[in-house]
Amino acid sequence: MEQFMLIFHGGSDDAQQRSPEAMQANMAKWMAWIEKLEKSGKYVSGEPLLPGGKIVSGSNGSVVTDGPFTEGKEVVGGFFIIKAKDMNEAVAICKDYPDFQTGGTIQVRQVMNVNEMVGK
Amino acid sequence: MQDANTAKLVDHLFRHESGKMVAVLTKLLGFKNLDTAHDIIQDTLLSAMTLWSYGKLPENPTAWLYHVARNKAIDFLRREQARPRIQSGFSQSLDPIPETATANLFLETEIEDSVLRMMFACCHPDIPIESRIAMALKTLGGMTSREIAHAFLTSEDTIIKRIYRAREKIKNEKIPLDVPVSGALLPRLESVLQVLYLLFNEGYNSSHPDTLIRHDLCSEAMRLCHLLTRHTDTDKPATNALMALMCFQASRLDSRIDQHGNIITLKYQDRSTWNRQLISRGFHYLDRAAELNSFSLYHLEAGIASVHAASPSFEQTDWKAIYHLYEILYSINPSPVVALNKAIASSYAVSAQSALDALQNIKGLENNHLYYASLAEVCLGLGKNEDARNYFDSAISLTDSKLEKELLKQKRDAVDFPAHP
Numbered sequence: 102m103e104q105f106m107l108i109f110h111g112g113s114d115d116a117q118q119r120s121p122e123a124m125q126a127n128m129a130k131w132m133a134w135i136e137k138l139e140k141s142g143k144y145v146s147g148e149p150l151l152p153g154g155k156i157v158s159g160s161n162g163s164v165v166t167d168g169p170f171t172e173g174k175e176v177v178g179g180f181f182i183i184k185a186k187d188m189n190e191a192v193a194i195c196k197d198y199p200d201f202q203t204g205g206t207i208q209v210r211q212v213m214n215v216n217e218m219v220g221k
Numbered sequence: 222m223q224d225a226n227t228a229k230l231v232d233h234l235f236r237h238e239s240g241k242m243v244a245v246l247t248k249l250l251g252f253k254n255l256d257t258a259h260d261i262i263q264d265t266l267l268s269a270m271t272l273w274s275y276g277k278l279p280e281n282p283t284a285w286l287y288h289v290a291r292n293k294a295i296d297f298l299r300r301e302q303a304r305p306r307i308q309s310g311f312s313q314s315l316d317p318i319p320e321t322a323t324a325n326l327f328l329e330t331e332i333e334d335s336v337l338r339m340m341f342a343c344c345h346p347d348i349p350i351e352s353r354i355a356m357a358l359k360t361l362g363g364m365t366s367r368e369i370a371h372a373f374l375t376s377e378d379t380i381i382k383r384i385y386r387a388r389e390k391i392k393n394e395k396i397p398l399d400v401p402v403s404g405a406l407l408p409r410l411e412s413v414l415q416v417l418y419l420l421f422n423e424g425y426n427s428s429h430p431d432t433l434i435r436h437d438l439c440s441e442a443m444r445l446c447h448l449l450t451r452h453t454d455t456d457k458p459a460t461n462a463l464m465a466l467m468c469f470q471a472s473r474l475d476s477r478i479d480q481h482g483n484i485i486t487l488k489y490q491d492r493s494t495w496n497r498q499l500i501s502r503g504f505h506y507l508d509r510a511a512e513l514n515s516f517s518l519y520h521l522e523a524g525i526a527s528v529h530a531a532s533p534s535f536e537q538t539d540w541k542a543i544y545h546l547y548e549i550l551y552s553i554n555p556s557p558v559v560a561l562n563k564a565i566a567s568s569y570a571v572s573a574q575s576a577l578d579a580l581q582n583i584k585g586l587e588n589n590h591l592y593y594a595s596l597a598e599v600c601l602g603l604g605k606n607e608d609a610r611n612y613f614d615s616a617i618s619l620t621d622s623k624l625e626k627e628l629l630k631q632k633r634d635a636v637d638f639p640a641h642p
Contacts, residue, residue, distance in 0.1 A: 116267055120365035121235035124270045129230070131274035149271045179275060 104212035105191040107181040111174035112205020130199035149179035239363035244335040287327035338398040346412040356387035461510035462519035468503035469526035472496040488535045521550045544570035557585040573602040590619035
């Protein structure tokens with residue numbers, strides 16, 4: 102089993118206008134998704150992120166700018182770490198992501214497997 | 222673990238808690254800050270949605286919401302206090318926000334009290350009835366303007382205007398967020414009950430093309446009415462009678478639609494599917510409504526509903542009792558709709574001919590599909606098939622509900638080939 106990071110971008114286009122009922126419904130979909138992944142032993146961890154943040158750059162990290170992004174669709178809302186056999190399975194897992202309809206996208210990245218590198 | 226989490230989230234938790242929180246925060250912040258209260262709650266729910274989505278559900282979700290909303294409200298009050306000080310250059314120290322004002326903010330009793338106050342303000346008799354309903358659903362029911370517009374088959378703009386008018390009225394007339402006392406209570410309570418009654422009716426027989434029953438509207442009306450029965454000041458006979466009426470009607474909600482979504486009329490409903498618990502609650506409230514010298518239209522309507530609820534079958538229904546209750550109801554409220562129901566009852570209690578005569582004398586229902594449907598049924602009973610078909614056609618053209626159209630078409634097509642002899 103390999104590990105993958107699912108990075109969630111955007112997906113909160115209409116968040117401010119959502120009704121309490123719609124918010125709860127969206128939440129229930131997320132919970133069901135995590136539940137399904139946990140039951141099949143594929144869920145490792147996940148965290149939501151607050152909007153806003155800083156970008157640190159320059160020599161010695163002396164340049165600090167607001168960021169990372171201003172556009173809603175670029176903002177990372179959170180991430181999961183999941184287990185999957187390969188990239189295909191990781192992508193298939195994304196099908197249950199509840200926020201596609203509200204403009205969300207997922208970046209799927211494989212975590213480098215150190216053991217494999219050294220041939221264990 | 223996650224299963225337990227999901228179970229902790231009851232249906233409509235966000236909607237119901239948002240209604241309660243709006244009432245509590247508006248009482249704390251003042252009616253002029255109603256928008257702020259709504260914003261604070263929207264923020265609170267958004268945070269909850271994000272965190273809880275990732276499996277970070279707190280032990281007590283409701284308490285978490287209250288806690289976060291309360292902190293946001295305190296922040297707002299601090300900023301409000303700081304503002305005039307900066308503008309006028311005062312140097313004296315800030316008044317601390319009195320701990321007592323916010324510490325008990327979300328005690329159960331305090332919530333109920335706030336919701337009641339808000340209910341009386343939103344349902345003030347000086348506010349037009351449609352605005353009262355919209356305002357009550359928005360502030361107490363936690364529904365958005367779009368959801369309300371959807372439920373009432375009107376545009377979001379219209380609902381926003383109605384709510385705006387209600388709010389301006391409350392602000393301009395300085396209607397206090399109070400439960401009225403002594404002499405002022407009864408007329409004000411009447412206005413509250415009227416809103417709940419209309420709300421329930423819209424849910425019970427929705428004008429919506431696709432959904433005949435709007436469970437959310439019915440349950441909102443029942444939830445708020447139940448609250449009124451729990452409060453000493455508002456626990457009046459009429460309140461209990463209305464509650465009884467809603468319990469009896471709600472007991473049949475699930476039996477009115479078959480598995481394909483088609484309407485089943487009273488006559489053909491499987492009475493074993495009626496909700497016995499709601500029926501017994503109905504009788505419980507009807508008992509509580511019985512008090513010397515107190516009588517309301519709700520008593521009569523609840524009485525009629527109780528006869529249906531108690532009948533083992535359509536054929537065994539005590540139509541004479543129902544007809545009699547409609548006669549009293551008509552003498553107090555001679556509206557065409559009551560006349561229509563009275564006429565229908567008379568077709569079973571007296572004769573089809575008397576029902577036809579009564580129906581043909583009703584004025585003011587020329588655009589009502591139920592009126593023509595009833596005429597059709599009665600004509601059918603009298604063997605006037607040609608008339609029945611024409612009346613069914615009029616009824617079909619007058620309803621917007623697809624389900625009702627479907628049912629009426631079936632009945633029209635069955636005029637000459639009765640499926641149920």
